[in-house]
Amino acid sequence: xxxxxxxEIISFISNAKKTTPLKIYVNTQLGRDEFPDSFHVFGSDxxxxxxxxxxxxxxxxxxxxxxxxxxxxxxDRRNSAVPLLDATNVNARIEPGAYIREHAVIxxxxxIMMGAVINIGAVVGEGTMVDMNAVLGGRAITGRNVHVGAxxxxxxxxxxxxxxxxxxxxxxxxxxxxxxxEGVQVGNGAVIAAGSIVTDHVPAGAVVAGVPxxxxxxxxxxxxxxxxxxxxxxxxxx
Numbered sequence: 001x002x003x004x005x006x007x008e009i010i011s012f013i014s015n016a017k018k019t020t021p022l023k024i025y026v027n028t029q030l031g032r033d034e035f036p037d038s039f040h041v042f043g044s045d046x047x048x049x050x051x052x053x054x055x056x057x058x059x060x061x062x063x064x065x066x067x068x069x070x071x072x073x074x075x076d077r078r079n080s081a082v083p084l085l086d087a088t089n090v091n092a093r094i095e096p097g098a099y100i101r102e103h104a105v106i107x108x109x110x111x112i113m114m115g116a117v118i119n120i121g122a123v124v125g126e127g128t129m130v131d132m133n134a135v136l137g138g139r140a141i142t143g144r145n146v147h148v149g150a151x152x153x154x155x156x157x158x159x160x161x162x163x164x165x166x167x168x169x170x171x172x173x174x175x176x177x178x179x180x181x182e183g184v185q186v187g188n189g190a191v192i193a194a195g196s197i198v199t200d201h202v203p204a205g206a207v208v209a210g211v212p213x214x215x216x217x218x219x220x221x222x223x224x225x226x227x228x229x230x231x232x233x234x235x236x237x238x
Contacts, residue, residue: 004103004121009138009158012103012120018079020054027070036060082120092124093236104136107144109236119156125170140180143170149194151177155184169204178213191219 004012026048035041039060040051050057054075061068085100092110100106100118107126115133118124122136128146130136137156142148152174157163164183168174172186175194180186187204196213206215207222 003105003123003141004139006139006158006163009103009121013081016081018081019083020075020078020080022050022052022054022057023074024050024052024057025070025072025074026050026068028064029067029069030064085118091236098130113150119158121158122154122156131176137166139165140167141165142168143172143188145170146172146174148174149176149178153179155180155182157182189219191222 028046028048032041032044032048035050036056038052038056042049061071082101085102085104087094087100087106090106091108092106092112094100094112095114097114098112098116098118100112101120103120104118105123106112106118107124107128109127110124111129112118112124113130113132116130117135118130119136119138121139123141124130124136125142125144125146127144128142128148130148131150131152133150134148134152136142136148136154138158140154140156142154146168148154154166154168157165166180166182166184168180168186169188169190171189172191174180174192175196177194178192178196178198180192180198184198184201186192186202187206189205190202191207192198192202192213193207193209196209197211198208199212202208202213203215205219207217207219208214209216
């Protein structure tokens with residue numbers, strides 16, 4: 001597991017080539033061999049789908065405008081510095097619409113649900129579920145078998161560089177729409193009630209609730225069915 005410092009992430013973003021990738025559909029008089037080699041061109045007979053960066057496409061289009069009959073351009077980012085993670089070999093369940101940036105770490109048998117955002121340098125522990133629309137900001141860390149509820153936020157700390165990341169221990173349940181602010185450390189087995197705003201450390205095994213969150217009981221006093229982690233949801237193909 002490679003945990004990045006804020007300085008390393010800042011350097012990576014600063015030095016990364018900024019890209020504006022485009023997907024372009026064209027009907028044109030141009031032949032396929034007339035496109036630059038740096039373009040990825042698919043199709044034939046004057047109807048093509050092209051993948052290219054805006055910096056290269058714009059002057060090419062301007063120089064050949066009278067030879068295009070129809071153009072549709074799709075663009076989803078501008079001067080982007082951090083691509084999405086190549087999850088091909090990640091041993092986890094990642095549902096459609098999740099956004100995981102490069103240099104995030106996804107543990108074995110983790111579950112990333114629709115709309116979840118995992119920023120650069122964040123670590124999702126083994127067997128942890130990040131529910132719908134939850135956010136793990138840059139360098140946020142969860143342990144094993146955590147549930148990060150829908151809409152919850154573990155604050156990112158890339159700027160300022162001196163900030164301490166949110167760190168969540170093992171077997172922690174974080175309720176929907178809870179917010180954990182910079183530097184918060186959550187002990188193993190703790191429970192954070194839905195809608196809480198956590199501004200201070202949470203002891204192991206404690207249940208916290210409120211704005212700001214305060215300890216209200218111990219997880220051992222809560223019926224296990226209300227705070228249990230369901231292993232079957234994390235099962236991958238045998």
